[in-house]
Amino acid sequence: MQTINRINQALGRGTDDRQLNAITRIVIHHSASNPNGNHLNTAAFENGWRTNSNMGFPNDVRGGYHEVVLFNANVEINMQDRRRTWGAVGQNGHTWHICLTGQHAYGINNITQTQLNSLARRIASAMERFGWAAANVDRIIRHRDLPEQRTACTDVNITNVRNTVRNLLDQRAPNITNPANNAVINRQAFNITWGLVAGANYLVSLRNLNTDQLLINRRAVGVGTNSSPVTQAQLVAGNRYRIAVASVVSGRELWTERTFSVLPAAPNITHPPSNGTIPRQAFNITWGLAAGATSYLVSLRNLNTDQLLINRRAVGANINSTRVEQSQLVSGHSYRVAVASVAGGRETWTERTFRVL
Numbered sequence: 001m002q003t004i005n006r007i008n009q010a011l012g013r014g015t016d017d018r019q020l021n022a023i024t025r026i027v028i029h030h031s032a033s034n035p036n037g038n039h040l041n042t043a044a045f046e047n048g049w050r051t052n053s054n055m056g057f058p059n060d061v062r063g064g065y066h067e068v069v070l071f072n073a074n075v076e077i078n079m080q081d082r083r084r085t086w087g088a089v090g091q092n093g094h095t096w097h098i099c100l101t102g103q104h105a106y107g108i109n110n111i112t113q114t115q116l117n118s119l120a121r122r123i124a125s126a127m128e129r130f131g132w133a134a135a136n137v138d139r140i141i142r143h144r145d146l147p148e149q150r151t152a153c154t155d156v157n158i159t160n161v162r163n164t165v166r167n168l169l170d171q172r173a174p175n176i177t178n179p180a181n182n183a184v185i186n187r188q189a190f191n192i193t194w195g196l197v198a199g200a201n202y203l204v205s206l207r208n209l210n211t212d213q214l215l216i217n218r219r220a221v222g223v224g225t226n227s228s229p230v231t232q233a234q235l236v237a238g239n240r241y242r243i244a245v246a247s248v249v250s251g252r253e254l255w256t257e258r259t260f261s262v263l264p265a266a267p268n269i270t271h272p273p274s275n276g277t278i279p280r281q282a283f284n285i286t287w288g289l290a291a292g293a294t295s296y297l298v299s300l301r302n303l304n305t306d307q308l309l310i311n312r313r314a315v316g317a318n319i320n321s322t323r324v325e326q327s328q329l330v331s332g333h334s335y336r337v338a339v340a341s342v343a344g345g346r347e348t349w350t351e352r353t354f355r356v357l
Contacts, residue, residue, distance in 0.1 A: 002075070003074070004074060018084060020082060024095075026096050026123055026139060027097045027098070027141055029064070030099065030103050030153050031099055032103045033102055033103065034102070041068065046063065062086055063079065065085060065098060066081065066085060068101060069100050069101060069115050069118050069119050071101050073112070073114040074118070081130075088149060100154065100156070105153065105154055105155045120165050138162065142154050142156065168249055168252055171198075171254060174194040176243060176257075177194055178190070178191065178192065179258065179260040180258070180260075181260075182259055182260065183260045184262075186262070189230060189231050190230055197249075200249050201223055201249075202220070202226075202245060202247060203246040205244045206234070209240040215230075228245075236292060237265040237293075238265070238343030240262075240344055241259065263292075266341060267341050269286070269352045273354065274354070276354050277354065277355045278357065279356070280329045281326050282324060283323075285323075287339050294317050294344075295317055296315040297314060298313045298315060298322045298339050302334075309335075332357075333355070334353060334354070335354055
């Protein structure tokens with residue numbers, strides 16, 4: 001649905017002549033048009049409005065509708081809410097008017113469900129502007145329901161319209177329950193989950209923020225389902241992601257977003273050997289470079305004395321070794337070496353123990 005602003009055109013101009021709190025009814029019309037005939041948009045109505053004594057007075061010509069829903073479900077906005085239309089004889093001071101292009105009366109119905117979806121969305125938007133709650137949907141009526149109106153306009157199912165508008169006003173953006181916002185997760189498959197919204201379908205998207213790659217693009221999920229899978233192959237160690245989930249009711253999308261990060265891969269310590277024995281001499285702690293790591297941290301502790309000999313020594317992303325001096329080693333003592341890969345402030349540690357001869 002697109003909206004087309006026509007307020008500055010001929011029949012939309014004019015000063016406000018009421019307050020929003022004066023509006024007590026939303027009135028639905030149809031134009032009695034057919035898709036292959038005339039009167040397909042507001043501009044086509046305007047000549048008739050200029051000469052119809054029911055649609056204005058000398059020097060105060062104005063249209064019949066605040067908004068018009070076209071056959072393609074786009075919407076023309078014609079007048080400010082605070083300006084009265086001439087949509088219903090004797091009833092214009094307190095009413096807001098919206099018209100469906102088409103006909104729903106006398107056994108003819110060429111109004112589409114897509115138009116009705118747009119109608120409901122525009123009415124819900126108007127009710128929000130007026131400060132009305134979902135409980136006020138009984139204020140939505142048809143032209144024929146107003147007093148002293150000699151018209152069949154319109155025979156749309158007002159109960160269905162009210163229910164759809166109520167659902168839109170009650171609609172909430174889904175609450176994403178997994179992963180938590182700013183969570184750090186292991187690189188493994190998982191399900192995005194969210195709380196259900198009454199009557200809603202859902203859309204799910206996933207983007208890698210490091211590469212800007214859109215991995216899931218508006219994946220459709222049906223009513224009553226509150227999860228969608230992410231595969232391990234879609235995740236890169238050390239990268240950051242944004243999840244977005246929308247509830248969709250009558251074409252209206254309300255989105256919620258979360259970001260999360262994937263832990264960098266743990267480094268594989270290659271020297272000293274785990275539970276191995278080494279001579280008392282200087283050596284290099286070495287490890288394999290870890291996927292997703294932007295730097296490393298190294299610690300070394302004497303397990304006999306509990307002395308911390310190297311405390312979180314920082315090492316650059318493409319460096320895979322750091323030196324231990326002979327003076328830090330005591331014959332016959334055992335040691336624990338720990339190396340962490342770091343990405344986005346997150347650390348993944350690997351440990352090894354060894355003994356000095």
